[in-house]
């Protein structure tokens with residue numbers, strides 16, 4: 452069985468496929484390749500989900516926006532992949548999210564009719580993708596009282612009613628990446644973090660262990676560059692001009708009892724909406740922007756002050772007491788790739804679709820697409836490598852935790868599905884602590900427990916406090932919550948180290 456571990460000690464000299472980058476794309480490729488019988492080494496320079504994959508809106512889209520742009524094939528692909536995630540591969544991590552478009556002064560009747568038509572077309576896509584109405588109910592019209600019942604913080608005086616539709620929402624984008632990577636490891640993939648590829652050809656890579664500085668050469672039959680906005684560093688034909696998308700983080704109490712996503716039209720656009728998105732952890736996100744970015748790609752992009760003001764300004768008219776800057780407890784930004792391929796006229800916004808390119812040195816680059824469509828991107832990539840005739844299995848292969856039930860506490864079940872019991876049993880064994888210690892949240896507002904932090908180190912390759920708070924859990928999105936959860940993360944690391952020391956002496 453493969454493992455997820457930091458560093459490169461013990462890696463083989465030769466594999467079938469090296470996957471570079473462990474965002475959702477690389478994790479998906481690793482899973483697809485290993486389940487077709489190929490030997491896989493998958494690496495990330497930092498950590499699982501270090502890049503764009505943890506900065507998304509955390510939606511599993513049914514393709515409505517592509518439909519509006521006339522891109523039927525992509526819309527259909529999104530709807531199919533959404534159905535696979537919600538009904539087969541990750542029902543534990545993707546839930547139905549009700550999305551409400553309030554009908555008020557900002558929604559003239561012509562735009563209301565257009566939006567309703569779009570939602571109906573989205574429902575046709577759902578049906579065509581064989582996603583049941585139990586998974587995603589049909590859209591419906593609400594009167595003002597019904598709309599206010601779902602989002603009582605909305606302004607009532609101008610409200611005529613609402614349009615209610617449903618889409619998929621991830622428990623947490625980083626958790627999907629970690630779960631896909633762990634599933635790949637369970638089939639035998641070797642998954643390594645803190646492992647930077649410093650050069651690559653189609654026949655192998657040179658790697659640097661970021662913990663020790665040691666260099667390694669690994670030969671391969673194929674090398675997949677899944678490094679997202681950094682793809683140009685390994686394939687000089689790929690030129691990316693990223694665009695930044697920012698979300699704000701609010702406490703749930705800022706817009707109390709908001710149980711649905713609220714869609715607020717962006718003034719001056721006929722089709723774009725800002726979204727207020729309630730999260731499973733009780734926070735609210737407000738997103739999102741689209742700002743071209745010049746210059747080198749930063750490790751962690753930073754939202755600008757203008758984006759914060761823009762988002763607050765757009766959503767303000769929808770609420771009785773609009774959120775202000777004082778309510779913004781955090782903000783995060785991710786970079787979308789905009790691709791230019793040298794030597795061709797091709798220039799495409801890959802936030803919508805994915806591309807698979809082969810460099811002059813034989814590296815296969817896969818870039819663009821969406822979290823929603825990661826499985827299909829991985830299938831297309833492994834098909835393009837031409838290393839095996841084995842068919843792709845991932846459409847019917849549940850991710851770890853997807854099958855079965857668990858009697859473990861709800862917070863763990865939400866994040867680990869049927870594996871919640873394993874999380875609890877592992878943390879009991881490693882720490883010797885009682886469930887009271889393992890399951891008490893860091894604070895009422897920070898639902899992070901020692902049990903999941905310990906498991907993150909023993910089973911998910913977490914190495915330090917940042918891995919634990921920024922990618923295995925999301926306490927780090929709010930500075931105040933990070934400070935509260937840091938002692939718990941440090942304690943988890945100490946407990947695991949102490950367990951390993953005693954196991955080594957035994």
Ligand SMILES: Cc1cc2nc3c(=O)[nH]c(=O)nc-3n(C[C@H](O)[C@H](O)[C@H](O)COP(=O)(O)OP(=O)(O)OC[C@H]3O[C@@H](n4cnc5c(N)ncnc54)[C@H](O)[C@@H]3O)c2cc1C
Pocket residue numbers: 471472473474475476477494495496497498499500501502503504505506507508509510511512646647648649677678679680681684695696697739784785786787818819820821822823824
């Ligand atoms: C603001 C925003 C919101 C979005 N919202 C949604 C949404 O709601 N739903 C949806 O479906 N999609 C959404 N998307 C799209 C989705 O997030 C991305 O398409 C997806 O996360 C890209 O994943 P990736 O694995 O290709 O790249 P990344 O997640 O960036 O992964 C690349 C990885 O490569 C590693 N790496 C880089 N260089 C090297 C090297 N030399 N050696 C080893 N490792 C290296 C990095 O550390 C990183 O972890 C959104 C995108 C943005 C920007």
